[in-house]
Amino acid sequence: MSRPADLIRTLTERGLTIAVAESLTGGLVVAELVSIPGASAVVRGGIVAYATELKHDLLGVDAALLAAGGPIQAAVAEQMASGVRERLRADIGLATTGAAGPDPQDGHAPGEVWIAVATAAGIRSVRLELGGDRASIRRETVDAAIELASMSLPE
Template identity: 50%
Template sequence: MSSNPQAGRDGAARDAGAAEEVDPALRLFTLALRSRLTVAVAESLTGGRVAAAVTAVPGASAVLRGSVTAYATDLKARVLGVDAGLLDRVGAVDGEVARQMAEGVRKLCGADVGIATTGVAGPSEQDGKAVGTVYVAVVGPDPEDAEVAYERFAGDRGEIQRAATRLALASAVAHLTSWAAG
């Protein structure tokens, strides 16, 4: 037992944040399973939180092919195939970068759907982009059928990462729902 009462509260807050992310992850899992689609995730500012939320769902291996945390800008190009010239021109925090990350991880992992996050969690701006700037992309088998979401979240680093994770999961759920309907 911890002699620091704050440690218990911090742990409970982390657990509550993780529980918030499981419900949309469960919806993503259910939709992907019903549609017989596999998913791969590329993450930057979320640092593996999206994949962790999906793997918290029992049976996740039926839909999640894999994930890549490409935190360093050069890895976005070398591992995920993001255009290096684009990265030089706009930096790592950009909607087209997110789209290329999603397409790259989809191909790398042999998945039907790629999900990607990039943004600025803080505490300071990056490449002229403000703290809280987040781009999420979802790409399916047809690269032309991609969605990129942009949000600007307030909060500290952890709050921004959690909000970006929820946005990624919600965007993927919305995209899969529209495919199933369409």
Template identity: 50%
Template sequence: MSVFTARNTETLLDIAADVIRLLKSANETVGVAESLTAGGVMAALTSVPGASAAFRGGVVSYATPLKQTLLNVDADLIAREGVIHAEVASQMAEGARKTTTYDDAAPTTWGIGTTGVAGPDKQDGKAAGTVYIGVASPSGSKAFGPFNFPGTRERVREATVMEALARLREELMSAAKG
């Protein structure tokens, strides 16, 4: 199980601003596919002045069929594993890149996918607080998790947004180092 890092001194806006700055400095873009966070990642990114230079848009695929139809998440995978799964998060991130690409000459560079259980009840046999985050780039995608974020429904969603942007920031920093 992945362990998330408690970030007490850094705000969500700090992390989102770093992400936008890194994307802009690399002349790259990001698209988002969210489930349990229901637009929270997109709201955080667009709260940064100048975000339109790097943020393309996204999809809130709260309903499972939308993950399949809008993001091309494999239906057999969902039938076998449910939507709270690492590969679903990765496929959502890939789907975010594809869905937000409007110019084949300049495809969306990065994608983020969030899937999990905000609570209060279990879903697909997974406990509230179970979360996976996907990050996709032109070189492939990866999933982080399962995270087990404690607390209320709102706290799980807030922690997921912060962790998703922190993971993207780490990937951007790693890519910039080459």
């Protein structure tokens, strides 16, 4: 069974829901999750906040944080995960932000990515340094985000 299918099955068994906030992945994480039969029972939805100001407007990311350090940092990913969890009323919030390339973004090299997961127990973020082209960076981010969510599920 695939990692997305395992995640959907586990969420279903535990009666948990998930919501996703995405930047560089542009909806690929939630698309991967909803490709699994039965996902509608546990996937609340997703917000693609690709533009920096939308991270504040739609997800509640602190505007001063974004102004000071840009969208590619741990605290932004964490606030995105927390914001989508709250706004979509899910048990788990999952978020991605980073530079997919081909050019650097705000001083961050392509492949610098932050993913975060928020649950009632707290927030966890992970920094990735990925290689390859834009498509492979986005694909690896999706895989890593689903892995992080799977490892962070409340009992």
